[in-house]
Amino acid sequence: MSTTTEMTGAGIAKPAAPERPPARRARGAGRIFRREGTNSLWIQYSRDGHRYRESAHTLDEKQAERLLQKRLGEITNEEFLPPKSRRVKISELADDFLLECKNQKQTSVDDAEARWKLHLKPFFGHRRAKDTTTELLRRYIAKRQGEGAKNATINRELAALKRMFNLAKQATPPKVLRVPTFPSKLAEDNVRRGFVDDAQYDKLAAACAKRGLWLRTLFEVAYNFGCRLGELLSLKVSQVDLAAKSITLVDTKNGEDRTFTLTAKAYALVQQCVTGKEPNDHVFTWPNGKPIKDFRDSWATVCKQAGVPGLLFHDLRRTGARNMVRSGVPERVVMAIGGWKTRSVFDRYNIVSERDLQDAARKLENRLIVLPQQPQPEAPTQQQASTDQNLPN
Secondary structure: OOOOEEEOOOOOEEEOOOOOOOOOOOOOOOEEEEOOOOOOEEEEEEEOOEEEEEEOOOOOHHHHHHHHHHHHHHOOOOOOOOHHHHOOEHHHHHHHHHHHHHHOOOOOHHHHHHHHHHHHHHHHOOOEHHHOOHHHHHHHHHHHHHOOOOHHHHHHHHHHHHHHHHHHHHOOOOOOOOOOOOOOOOOOOOOOOOOOOHHHHHHHHHHHHHHOHHHHHHHHHHHHHOOOHHHHHOOEHHHEEOOOOEEEEOOOOOOOOEEEEOOHHHHHHHHHHHOOOOOOOEOOEOOOOOEOOOOHHHHHHHHHHOOOOOOOOOHHHHHHHHHHHHOOOOHHHHHHHHOOOOHHHHHHHOOOOHHHHHHHHHHHHHHHHHOOOOOOOOOOOHHHHHHHHHOOO
16 A cells, blocks of 8 residues: 655654545446556446456546446346447358358258348448448448349348347347347339240240250159249159159258159159169259259250240249149149148239130130020019009008
């Protein structure tokens, strides 16, 4: 303990009273201290047995005290966020989101990674999660619209970002205090209505056959049963039951396995694809035996040859739904075969074509023709009319 001296009137020095140490703070009141090697004061406080320290970013004790009192108030309610979480960037939230997609074995992992790396990361990646505001989200929407992105695309990107925040809030300890309010969902005016009619089917089938057995078979199965492309490209020989003439799809988008029986033509094509292969081999492979992963160029070529440029392979999924319904397959069975779990999603695929409307009108006309003619009521005779007039009211 240091002391100072003071001089008496006679010039004799006498020791002064020793300096008092700083008053000890009450338990739970935290403390302010100077950390070695730093140029600012630090505060310390505890919550649920965990000790937290953070810089006050100032040498002013009053300002440091105000920050400490603010934190002591926060730790008593749900408004508290640990110092480390306040520094979390959105890029860390994205890592957690993508890891969840992989753990859940979602078929859309590649799409999620592309949305993050190509669009969300350049705008949000360097920002702290706690700084995300509704105004910032609106700026992102304006930026993407300026780049020509469709509303549906922007909606999917913001849905992924919102999922990141929800996961962060659910974490232990939470990485964000709250999920920001996202702008209303944008109106989607680019819903595709493409499908393949009977005449186009013949041309596409011929063009696919010229390209190879693998594409002819892919086309036939997708056209008839509305399978997702990812489900078909990941199909293994072990999932094909030649005896039952059926295919079982596993690890599907909705997490449920699906089995359906092949048509005669589809069965003959699939049988050729699996001949000579091992159970763990892919059904759809290149001539060198490697699994097919991307065939966009081949598909674009056959569509151009068939006179339907711009047709998406996914349009075959819509075609499959429509064809099964028009063939009289009950809608609940169609939904089970195609993997549509909700009615609202299924209705987006079960498109009504102009031909469907014409068929409806024709059926109505046929019904009117076969209806028996209703007898016209006879006019009353003069005697009946006279009798009716004499009846009491």
